[in-house]
Amino acid sequence: MSDEFMPDLKGLGEECEAKHGELINLLNDIDIKSAIAAFKFESIFGSSLPIIYETLIAKIPHLESCDGRYITQSDLEEISEKIELGSFLTRFKEMSKNAKNTSEDKPSLGGLSSYAANKNFIRGEFYDVHAKDYLEALFGQFSGDLIAANGFCYNDVLDIFDFVNKTSMQKLISYQDGSKTKRDELISLFKADKKAFLKVFPKAKIKNKNQCYKMIDGALYVDFLNHATDVLFFKLGDIDAGVTGDNSNVKALLKHLTVNDLTELESTNSYNVFSKKPFICLDDSYFCVHLDMLLTAFYQVSDDCLRQGAKTQKRYNKHRAATLERKAVSLITSVLDGAEAYEEVYYDSIHTGDRCEVDGLVKFRNTLFIIEAKAHRVSPPAIEGKALRIEKHVEQIVNSAYSQCIRARESMFDVSHAPNLRDENGRAIDLDLTDVTDVILLPISQERLDEFTSNPQYVMSSGRFRPSDMPWAINIFDLYVVTDMLPQPHDFLDYIHRRIKSSDNQKMYIHDELDWLGYYLSDRLRGIENIDDEGIDLVAIEPNSDKFDDFYLKNGEKPQLYTHEFFSKLVHEMCQYENGFECAKTFCFFNKQGQKELKDMVTKQEQNLVTKRKSGSVVFSNEEQKKASIFCFYVPKHEEHELENFYTGRIDSAKEKLRGQDMSGYKLYLVKIPLMSGFSVTGVELAHTF
Numbered sequence: 001m002s003d004e005f006m007p008d009l010k011g012l013g014e015e016c017e018a019k020h021g022e023l024i025n026l027l028n029d030i031d032i033k034s035a036i037a038a039f040k041f042e043s044i045f046g047s048s049l050p051i052i053y054e055t056l057i058a059k060i061p062h063l064e065s066c067d068g069r070y071i072t073q074s075d076l077e078e079i080s081e082k083i084e085l086g087s088f089l090t091r092f093k094e095m096s097k098n099a100k101n102t103s104e105d106k107p108s109l110g111g112l113s114s115y116a117a118n119k120n121f122i123r124g125e126f127y128d129v130h131a132k133d134y135l136e137a138l139f140g141q142f143s144g145d146l147i148a149a150n151g152f153c154y155n156d157v158l159d160i161f162d163f164v165n166k167t168s169m170q171k172l173i174s175y176q177d178g179s180k181t182k183r184d185e186l187i188s189l190f191k192a193d194k195k196a197f198l199k200v201f202p203k204a205k206i207k208n209k210n211q212c213y214k215m216i217d218g219a220l221y222v223d224f225l226n227h228a229t230d231v232l233f234f235k236l237g238d239i240d241a242g243v244t245g246d247n248s249n250v251k252a253l254l255k256h257l258t259v260n261d262l263t264e265l266e267s268t269n270s271y272n273v274f275s276k277k278p279f280i281c282l283d284d285s286y287f288c289v290h291l292d293m294l295l296t297a298f299y300q301v302s303d304d305c306l307r308q309g310a311k312t313q314k315r316y317n318k319h320r321a322a323t324l325e326r327k328a329v330s331l332i333t334s335v336l337d338g339a340e341a342y343e344e345v346y347y348d349s350i351h352t353g354d355r356c357e358v359d360g361l362v363k364f365r366n367t368l369f370i371i372e373a374k375a376h377r378v379s380p381p382a383i384e385g386k387a388l389r390i391e392k393h394v395e396q397i398v399n400s401a402y403s404q405c406i407r408a409r410e411s412m413f414d415v416s417h418a419p420n421l422r423d424e425n426g427r428a429i430d431l432d433l434t435d436v437t438d439v440i441l442l443p444i445s446q447e448r449l450d451e452f453t454s455n456p457q458y459v460m461s462s463g464r465f466r467p468s469d470m471p472w473a474i475n476i477f478d479l480y481v482v483t484d485m486l487p488q489p490h491d492f493l494d495y496i497h498r499r500i501k502s503s504d505n506q507k508m509y510i511h512d513e514l515d516w517l518g519y520y521l522s523d524r525l526r527g528i529e530n531i532d533d534e535g536i537d538l539v540a541i542e543p544n545s546d547k548f549d550d551f552y553l554k555n556g557e558k559p560q561l562y563t564h565e566f567f568s569k570l571v572h573e574m575c576q577y578e579n580g581f582e583c584a585k586t587f588c589f590f591n592k593q594g595q596k597e598l599k600d601m602v603t604k605q606e607q608n609l610v611t612k613r614k615s616g617s618v619v620f621s622n623e624e625q626k627k628a629s630i631f632c633f634y635v636p637k638h639e640e641h642e643l644e645n646f647y648t649g650r651i652d653s654a655k656e657k658l659r660g661q662d663m664s665g666y667k668l669y670l671v672k673i674p675l676m677s678g679f680s681v682t683g684v685e686l687a688h689t690f
Helices: 009-029 032-045 050-062 073-098 111-116 128-150 154-192 194-200 209-225 228-232 236-242 248-256 270-274 291-308 313-335 380-384 387-412 456-462 476-485 489-504 513-523 546-554 565-574 580-584 592-612 640-658
Strands: 233-235 279-282 285-288 340-348 355-364 367-374 438-445 616-622 627-634 667-674 683-689
Touching (some): 009 073, 032 073, 032 285, 032 546, 128 313, 154 194, 154 236, 154 248, 154 291, 236 248, 313 367, 313 438, 340 387, 367 387, 438 476, 456 489, 476 489, 489 513, 489 580, 513 546, 565 592, 580 683, 592 627, 627 640, 640 667, 640 683
Parallel strands (some): 367 438
Antiparallel strands (some): 233 285, 340 355
């Protein structure tokens, strides 16, 4: 890094040391639990990051007392400012210390720095709604083994997760109801008795109603901050009231997941500690540092237990791989309705003739997914070691899956070779591959390896994939989100194709799969596709996944592509026919304005034809998709031969109308729609290929 951009580390260090002393003095003066709870609340519903309250927790061993006065808004601002400065300096020093120049003059960071950088501050490993579904399938049948070994099982982690979540939300709702009542009372006081209101708010400007209302809201917020402890901390006895039945297993799990020595946070990465033990205990009160890490921690301890158990190792390893395969196929077919799907497919290798296996095949129309699942874990020693160890794990998890996808594709689509597809029992699988024109290679893992599979700059410089054979390498929990956000087959496939197409841009940095998805939901990745990077070494794309946090974690609005109701119905009608799916691509990727204009055009033409009581058509094209469509509106009473002559005439007319454009490679589709039928489609044909 050039010296002109290097901050004054010595000066910053001295400033941080002074700020740290001021911070400790302040923390000794206030109720630390209240501050932790307030910043946790702000991280969920405001703009604060979890690193603030994580740092507060790490400061507790340095404090003389955890009890003190109520906190104020200015306390929170001062704490935040001091912690953020110290955090910046710590991270910068760590990067400066770890950065080493390789032979290619590229920086090389330690494994922990690389891996931790892939963890979203809020989201963590996965969203709980998806993790619950996956972990139930993974660990549900091993409950007896886990209880015998650890004293708790998957049902217990569900109980404690729901207890923490529901208890906090119920307390929050109760407080909000009381706060609303109190606000109404203060507003009534302001309206009825200004002098009495001034006794409560001496600095209020009575003639400024908005200022008075803001003072009321500010006072109520500060009051809440000092009651946030009641909302986000709980006692062990609360579990007895909140969880039905025998709670001994739940309490055993809580004990196992609680950090006993907070000084651990001073010597290691807080993410690494809280991902294993997401609870702390202060004055016999428990606090969940990260709720989603409760599931992460359970996964780690249970996975280790079953992998190492003499009685469970073989059975669990087979089940673990099968679960990943099954879930991947299930999620894809949940979107691609009517697809043919097969798991554990065997075939003859074109290279050796040996019997080989592919984890999953999903065929939808002319598209074939070749799925290779790797359920390996990135081990803690690799994460805490050097980046090279991470690379080796990536090779095991991603590279081998990718090479197996390539081998399967080459064996299935060579005209000189018969793959002889069959199931595990040797029964032949009747899967017609002759009409497949699009093959998607899908290596999938349980681990989040975004930096290694989603960032084009890293992927291309690593040489991991062939530019001509780019896969869609994804994590199972991101696949949950993608299939949830893109429930329509044409959108799902379009996203994958655009995502793969943009993956070979070595000048682009984009952090993870959900950033890709976020931009697709914004503009179908067109903004990224049209970036002019001439003369630029690196284009860093801003994160765009907050919308998923808002939806899954904060009950916000579900992100979705805009589709006019008119076209939703039309696409559904068209896809009942063989060529309807491809024809729909002529218009279904238009933006909001484009859909509105096309809808107005075709409905207006239909109304004109109804008025004239005659047949007619509308022609339009899509340069991006290289497709054109004719909407043929016909009077139903015509004889069949008259209709065929009408269709032929409309096709010839459309070809003549489009002649002035460069139509090379375009396909022209004919859509049959009876007049006055509410746009009920009666047929879709491929009329011409230019």
